[in-house]
Amino acid sequence: MPAFEIGAQDFLLDGEPLQIRSGALHYFRVHPDQWADRIRKARLLGLNTIETYVAWNAHAPQPGTFDLSGGLDLGRFLDLVAAEGLHAIVRPGPYICAEWDGGGLPAWLMGTAGIGVRTAEPRYLEAVAGYYDEVLAVVAPRQVTRGGPVLLVQVENEYGAYGDDPDYLRALVAMIRERGIDVPLTTCDQADDEMLARGSLDGLHRTATFGSRSLERLETLRRHQPTGPLMCMEYWDGWFDSWGEPHHVTDPDEAAADLDQLLGTGASVNLYMFHGGTNLGFTNGANDKGTYLPITTSYDYDAPLAEDGTPTAKYDAFRKVFARYADLPDERPADRRAAPALDVALERRVPLADVLPGLVDLVPVDHLPTADDMGHWSGFVLYRTTVSAQDLLVTVDEVRDRALVLHDGVPVGTLSRTEGILTASLPAAAGVLDLLVEDQGRVNYGPRIGEPKGLVGTARTAVRPLTAWEVGGLRLDTVDEPLRRALLDAEPQDVAPVAGPAFCHATFDSSPGTDHFLRLEGWGKGLVWLNGTLLGRYWSLGPTRTLYVPGPLVREHNELVVLELHGACTGLVSFVAGPDLGHTER
Known part of the structure; x- marks a missing residue:
């Protein structure tokens, strides 16, 4: 040898x-x-x-x-x-x-x-x-x-x-x-x-x-x-x-x-x-x-x-x-060929609130656990409690890493670790308070390696601490059959603006085995699945403007699902000829 x-x-x-x-x-x-x-x-x-x-x-x-x-x-x-x-x-x-x-x-x-x-x-x-x-x-x-x-x-x-x-x-x-x-x-x-x-x-x-x-x-x-x-x-x-x-x-x-x-x-x-x-x-x-x-x-x-x-x-x-240090083959890889270009209308939509029961098993707790305490290691965790007309706001010690604040299923604010936003105003009305917390990625370098995700510390309103919660991690690694069925059963809507948070669904035909580049112009922030595979996150914050879709995931007949957390100015997405990785200068 x-x-x-x-x-x-x-x-x-x-x-x-x-x-x-x-x-x-x-x-x-x-x-x-x-x-x-x-x-x-x-x-x-x-x-x-x-x-x-x-x-x-x-x-x-x-x-x-x-x-x-x-x-x-x-x-x-x-x-x-x-x-x-x-x-x-x-x-x-x-x-x-x-x-x-x-x-x-x-x-x-x-x-x-x-x-x-x-x-x-x-x-x-x-x-x-x-x-x-x-x-x-x-x-x-x-x-x-x-x-x-x-x-x-x-x-x-x-x-x-x-x-x-x-x-x-x-x-x-x-x-x-x-x-x-x-x-x-x-x-x-x-x-x-x-x-x-x-x-x-x-x-x-x-x-x-x-x-x-x-x-x-x-x-x-x-x-x-x-x-x-x-x-x-x-x-x-x-x-x-x-x-x-x-x-x-x-x-x-x-x-x-x-x-x-x-x-x-x-x-x-x-x-x-x-x-x-x-x-x-x-x-x-x-x-x-x-x-x-x-x-x-x-x-x-x-x-x-x-x-x-x-x-x-x-x-x-x-x-x-x-070539100065070794003999190289004469062959050079081919340059990029234009990928299929087409628009896809996501006409079937289901509010996130309508399908949450099938995505999460809520567990009652008398304190505020982290995602790690719940044994949920990535993605999203839902924290749910009730509030009164006198509560007026919710504030947390620490959010890791971003939370959508909903009152009776309606978005009322966002908490953000990066922006230092830890408080959101609430309507002067009794209702169900949901904090949908996104783990945006665990720290990969330095002393913060290994830190827990979710909500850390305590939460309170303008008048009292919040201690009684129901908590659970969302199952989002793939589009499971109940969610898919709910989307297929939804009545088609006009492609006009999408009110999030909501799942959106479409089917389209294209060239199987061919690389695609998905552009979500006018969409806010969320996740994309193609034929059940979670491609990853998109965000209007940039810089990335397209998602790469590996050819082996593409079939002749395809199913696209988008979870839009905020809202989109249109229900259309586009597959474009090539990648757009964004601006290179501030």
Whole structure:
């Protein structure tokens, strides 16, 4: 079997120097029917390796479960990498950041009272051991030492930016080795002296993360990695987008020039991202560095390969660079073809209030629980109580992250963590008060990792505390049959404005297997399902103006469902020729 090792200056594959030219491609962000296409386009770019994180919470959404099927079939993904003649780097965390919900850590684990987060706390390590049992059983037989593609496995992720617990890192190394991983182990940290010092151990190969000033950053890394090959484990060739912020782009020529400098030193590289993909469903994360900012559904990242798998100007600029260091195939991926364009009228509508009983099981409580207390780990939680004519307002200690306030089913206000809005006025009338709280994405970086969602603390009105509630999490991962039946039974309405919160439904015919781009011009905020699959969130706040619809989800006859939380100026949506990721400047 091939031998892979870390030499005095180079990575060595069967004794020969190997400069790793890798690209990040997260299998859990790409439809599995598109994996082979994206991997092939990495080879055509000039890459010889594919890197992927492993998102623990995607595989284990509930305690006691571990899903390796369909879009979570890591083994099949790595086999496709090998079939294309490429190597692989696997980064299983347990923490991954990745602008992914909770940084990949399961919310059910973080919700355990008193448990440690990214430390050598025994219960946390016990849970990590169970996770490693599952994921490393997939990785171990696919190591290069056993005829597979995997060259490197990473321990934790940018740990120097978070903690300083060498016992924790040693425990992870021991668990990884005990489960049959014999290829070299790496760590990665930002090219910062303090972070590089804290984030690794002697005996692990240190790598750095950066997106500019490559020569300077490699010098910093060399101070902490005196021998062996230098590697940028994340060459940030773009950036992620947050709701309410501009769409981030970087200059292709500048990024290519920096990449050329990096490779010219003999260092290895992993493009972050080669292909970003999509935060389908409720999988996006969030950052909170003083202001809570959730990540958009699109994870295009301004990467060389766009969200829909088409090459960009950056792809071509990088390809010219890689051609200086390796023989490239003559073939280049085809440019984007116009997607089907059509308007769809969502004429069947049902108020959210009418179908709530089928979406949530309310439980009476005598205090204000968090979503985590209720065992609800993503999406929406409904808090219900009654108010009198004298109450006049509702105010909460903290909302995570956004709440629609309804009085007898009628919207009367919004609470927002990002905007600091914690109070809403109420009509001077007795009625049922609903707070529909949206978890907009769990924090994926920094000290707020692991915090609970929902309402936190207490709630009161102008005259009294509110303690008697009914609470439950909404089932929205898919469009279940009772909801679908209610929509189909609704009488068609005119396409004029939609009053939310409401579910809207339509059917349409199109080209099966073809990528689509859904534009909801004039709509406010909500969710979209196509043929039962939750595509993700849309929001007029931007920057993203279209939702990417992977071709494998599209049939000849299709069913579209939209949950509009606020209201839309029209009942029409459009499928358009290409993506619109929004404005790039304020």
